[in-house]
Amino acid sequence: MSSSTTPAGNCATREREQKVAWEFLTVYWREMIRFVRFRTQLLSSLLQPALWMAFFGVAMSSNFNRFTSAIPVPAGVIPVDYLTFMAAGVIAMTTLFTSLFGGISLLFDKNWGLMREMLASPMPRTHIMLGVSLSGMTKSFIQVAIIMVFGLILGVRFFPGFSPARIAVSILGIFAFVGVFSLGFLLFSSTISMRLESPEGLQGIITLLTLPLFFVSNALYPIQAFPPLLQALSIYNPLTHLVSGVRYFALGSEFFAVGASYSFTPADVLLSFGYLVVFATVMYLLARRTFQKAVVT
């Protein structure tokens, strides 16, 4: 793929490089077969977000709505009920969990010796992580779609008063945020998986990471009331930016929820998106370095 060094006359080399450039789709194809074939994994990954919505969401929303109903809603701002507010958080959380675990198939590939087949093939090594990451992203897309449909049934009011065209754009926007965010964490997960020996190690690291990432964010509650340190930390948390992006597209630029006013300018949203792009890029570079140096025998 470093085509700049190829001599102009060397057609054979160039042809080969071009042919190989799409090989990550092969890895993607295999990952998706596995996803569909592991029934329990498939079912749990589809059920888990629905269960969050059904139990945590419904239980918390009756509490939160009781606490916050006393707070007057500022004039001209749309009030958003808690279930709708946290639905964006559940989308983000599900994406985070799925993506953090997404690299685990590489760990199994490595431990079961399957990775040697790929490493000994002419396919560029970066395609292994690209294929795995794209399949992880697809899984997140499927989950997000399920949450949105299931949320609708439970009473989540996304896209209030939006025109069909705006709804379409909003869905695209949500998927763009989810996509970049999940790629970032999938590449991160791939990197750790390549460096670790055991699935238990990966599990440990993921558990250690999910709690602060999840709770030091705006997924379940507003960060406006956080102590200054946590508030500062939450700004650097990619999850916060994902949630902001999803809320902007799902609820609009101005709304009121859990006793706090929210207002996003397009610049804020672009900044959040840019932050996620930078995060994903850094993770890509890290993963590429790891894969190029990887020795698996």
Added chain:
Amino acid sequence: MGEGDIIEVQDLEHTFNGFVAVRGISFSVRRGEIFSFLGPNGAGKSTTINILTTLLPLQAGTVRVAGHDVAREPGRVREAIGIVFQDDVLDRDLTVWETMEFHGRLYSIPRDERKKRIDEMLRVVELDAKRNERTKNLSGGMKRRLQIARGLLTRPEVLFLDEPTQGLDPQTRMRMWDYIREVNAAGTTVFMTTHYMEEADMLSDRISIIDHGRIIVSGTPEELKNTLGEDVVYLETGDDAKARETLRGVGEIRSVTESPRGLSITISADGSHCLPRIVERVRGAGIDISSVNLKKPTMDDVFVYYTGRELRDEGA
């Protein structure tokens, strides 16, 4: 290194965290032959095969496979080789066809060509009836055959086989040998590692015995066995003591001992040529011979001779 060498290895060395696994080995494999690395576990066979297949980086020495340097052009080497790994490296949840399809796509074989070759290879290894079976449901022999079919899908110049029959039952192993011979007869050079003496003996055109990271001796199976020159003749006679006296002083006879199987005569030259003279001499002295038995050295004997110990037949 000659013109017809498809693998050329010079002064290959490899160290893992201070442990020297391969200590400066040199060898070459000729195009079209079956070449075996015979040695016990931990001898450096796997390390060598991993370097030759570009899975391990080259630390010291030069290695060329199919005309390409493994350090400078690993991509070219990868395109030219096929590998059958030691353990059953198959995705348990893919079907036989998916396993082949995945491999063909990894190597960018165009769709039509891929389909044709997969059908053909599955027929060759007699797995076309199992094409929609998941690999976890295959028997040990079928798994190994599928791996061979996969390794050959890309029409490699060299097929690497790492312990190809380990863990297979004797019958399946013989079938496996037939497959390997067929593959070789069709023009593919085979480089294999094994710790089974008879496997190396039966299949190989040439063998290198490797131990403690060094090549101890190389040659054809016949050469290796003949250099021992320790053929043993067993004679059952009417009078062993007298026969023993008679044979004393014959040029090629190294020693004569009485054993439960009769007289055991160790010969320092090719036993098949000495045997008639021994028989004549004993008969000439008026001693009856009731049975004659010539035992050629086996690869086991060769191995013990060169390494000073038995090759333990244990798992990988």
